[in-house]
Amino acid sequence: MSTETQTTPPAPATGSAQANASTDANGAILSIRNLKKYFPITQGIIFQKKVADVKAVDGISFDVKPGETLGLVGESGCGKSTTGRTILQLYRPTEGSVLFEGKDLATLKGEELRKMRSNMQMIFQDPYASLNPRMTVGDIIAEPLEVHNIAKGKEKKERVQELLQVVGLNPYFINRYPHEFSGGQRQRIGIARALAVNPDFIVCDEPISALDVSIQAQIVNLLEELQERFGLTYLFIAHDLSVVRHISDRIAVMYLGKIVELTDGHTLYANPLHPYTRALLSAVPIPDPLIEEKRERIILVGDVPSPVNPPKGCRFHTRCPLAIPICKEVAPEWRDVGNGHFVECHVV
């Protein structure tokens, strides 16, 4: 990888190749502080007035270290995709800061922001909807190269062919259209497009949810290989805890716009503290009938409340098996219980 400005990052604990990103004071490539994203609900046809907000992301803070994979899990509507998109400034944050390689993206605009985009990319969930059906695979992968003036002409074509090879596709496919590929192959094209600009950081937004089981493993392995080879940092968003556990160094669990727990994968599985994390873990089926027979499930009652009017106090108290009176009144604080294990709960 050629165009990177190399600084000396601390060696990531994962044993992956040297991460090629610049970092800020606490050694993080990305620092999110009190990030909020509200979507307004309006009423009226000509004079639209705002009547309420969907509080999709409501004050979250975390760091991502260079070379690591941070998994972000939660159920539909918890705000995990919005978080990913707000970090990349595809949505502008309502409040809070997104410090990426030392610059606050939330305050950047226009040309400056556009330049930053070559360091951060996204892989989308739906491999059928995220590729333009009228463009050839070559054009799709070359577009970021043109937009960021990275390569032209023959060099561009060579780079595209190299990228196809990197993601395990035949370079000869360069003139084919997306419909000629299967779901797994399309996801590889999406990955090649994200890699085209030599990014440091990639948001993977449910990159395997739309794929068949046997294909999912191919893509997961590819993402891991690429991370080692190019020293990439991932924010891996998914609802499938088994996959997130497999690929992530640390995991953040989201519920209704808040991160409720954040720690390394092993601790999260062996010693989950937040009652929601425990329920979520117990609900994930394990493909082994002998284990399933003996497992005790924590079955949560009811559904996730609406993010328009999230419950007062702790957001989980309406479904929490451990709730005490204070949970209904006061929102718990985001605190470190030791060894970088963060949790937001009164009871633990």
Added chain:
Amino acid sequence: MGNILLDVRNLRTEFATQDGVVHAVNGVTFHLEEGETLGLVGESGSGKSVSMLTVMRLIPMPPGRIASGEVLFQGQDLLKLGDEEMRQIRGNKIAMVFQDPMTSLNPVLTIGTQITEALELHLGMNKDKARKRAAELLKMVNIPEAERRLDDYPHQFSGGMRQRVMIAMGLSCSPQLLIADEPTTALDVTIQAQITDIVKRLKNELGMSIIWITHDLGVIAGLADRINVMYSGYIVETAPVKELFANPLHPYTVGLLGSIPRLDEGRREKLTPIEGLPPDLVNLPTGCPFYDRCKFRTEKCLQENPPLMSVGVKHWSACWHYEAVREQRDAILGRKFMQPAAA
């Protein structure tokens, strides 16, 4: 258990398309006992849904065609019944729950109307009685304030609640057989746990048989008594659930188990994906359909498609090399944790 409820023999279903004939189901034979839960596992295009739609006679014809086979339900061949006779069975003795709870309910009718329809049609109940029964059914699937919610429309329910309504509808006529086609795939895990919990409880209470179609080996591990693994329209392996997970004897089953990360495993224990793609159902190979992706293939596999062979107690595998699979699979899966189940 004991009596055979459903006996499917040599079932073949095809679809005529512009590109040729798609061979969706290719000679499927299996049976289901009373009170048994059978898991049908496979990826998209493996024929698991089509085979069950064929059993229900819900294949649109044309372009679909049932090329051969018998579907004996309580001894009666469903494929020979007239449309009216089939209608008496569908929803009444055999019910089906579909994957997508968002689109399988009629958006312009209340939940109550949709549940009572089957009760009035099949059981001849009057309006009041049907409404009472509908409320009971909603209570049975844990929907709060059931009586009031009968007058609500589907959009007023969440995804998980809609799926529970679908299950209530499926159970409304106390069917002997419930076919569930990926009923939890569109739902979140905590809601999935709610649904599987309800289904397990109701199965014990009502004593029905269930066929559960899924691509998720995790869900089925905790639900099924026996599993059929399907690949490109064939059943490639069938065994009791514990036997299948402890002692898989088809390369595809081994491949599936190697492809999925497990929550109880540490980070980055390498996955072993199945390389390549499933075959084109228009031009199926004459040999084994898994040949292209198989680690155990030989010349014989290319020439002759293996039939299901008995490889253990109630265990069949369609692989010429099941002995080699038996020897090598633990190394492939890198596993140390599973012990073969006592027969």
